[in-house]
Amino acid sequence: MELDFFIIWPFFPLVFIFGLIFGSFLNCLIWRLYKGDTIWGRSYCPWCGHKIHWYDNIPVISFLLLKRRCRFCKKKISWQYPLVELLTAIFFLLSFRFNALSGFSVVKLLFDLTLISLLIIVFVFDWRWFLIPVQTLIFGALILLALNLFLGFSVGQLFLAMLIGAGFFALQYLITRGRGLGEGDIWLGGFLGLAFPDIGHLITLFFLTYIIGGLTSIILMSLGLKKMGSKLPLGIFLTISALICLFWAENLINWYLGLIL
Numbered sequence: 001m002e003l004d005f006f007i008i009w010p011f012f013p014l015v016f017i018f019g020l021i022f023g024s025f026l027n028c029l030i031w032r033l034y035k036g037d038t039i040w041g042r043s044y045c046p047w048c049g050h051k052i053h054w055y056d057n058i059p060v061i062s063f064l065l066l067k068r069r070c071r072f073c074k075k076k077i078s079w080q081y082p083l084v085e086l087l088t089a090i091f092f093l094l095s096f097r098f099n100a101l102s103g104f105s106v107v108k109l110l111f112d113l114t115l116i117s118l119l120i121i122v123f124v125f126d127w128r129w130f131l132i133p134v135q136t137l138i139f140g141a142l143i144l145l146a147l148n149l150f151l152g153f154s155v156g157q158l159f160l161a162m163l164i165g166a167g168f169f170a171l172q173y174l175i176t177r178g179r180g181l182g183e184g185d186i187w188l189g190g191f192l193g194l195a196f197p198d199i200g201h202l203i204t205l206f207f208l209t210y211i212i213g214g215l216t217s218i219i220l221m222s223l224g225l226k227k228m229g230s231k232l233p234l235g236i237f238l239t240i241s242a243l244i245c246l247f248w249a250e251n252l253i254n255w256y257l258g259l260i261l
């Protein structure tokens, strides 16, 4: 069923607000996964442990009203909080839009929202702590595997893509003897294989990762913010590329083929 743009646009603010609230939940989840806390219970300040009132927990708005500080201990609140909320909202909205315009599928929407959430969790973990949350990835991979089977991909195709994804980074890990990337990146490669079973899309994703990573290195080095040979976490470029390829892999492939043909 193809929906007209004019029918779906009134839902955009609702989806965006849902994304903001879900992003707020992801922030809370990321901290609890990192600390090994239980997932349930009221939000608390990571510095002083004080419980956060509901009116101090409104996505983005509370961050601005509190002027980046905890109401109780006055310690600075990380930019991670509004950034994750906004990113989640923007990508949830994109997913809803693309889905609605290409024949609405609940399974595909669930798949997209799950993948976006997992990519944002991995992004923050690698950015802040140079870690890949492997247990979370495995748990998420099982959900994506089930949804991809529903979407019509065969077990063989999913398995092959997972092998290519993990193998690509395992090979680099062996060649560089673990200096260029970590074990977590091999897990992330396998996970991305499962998430992008179309091999063309997977190769585009890896290609884009090295372009974004390379450009970022050059920019940081020319600004004197990074020394030659110092490490940048690969996971952040992989997740950024995956978020782009989720919606625009086909466009990127066509654009690239147009350039070389």
Ligand SMILES: [Zn+2]
Pocket: 045, 046, 047, 048, 049, 050, 070, 071, 072, 073, 074, 075
């Ligand atoms: Zn505090």
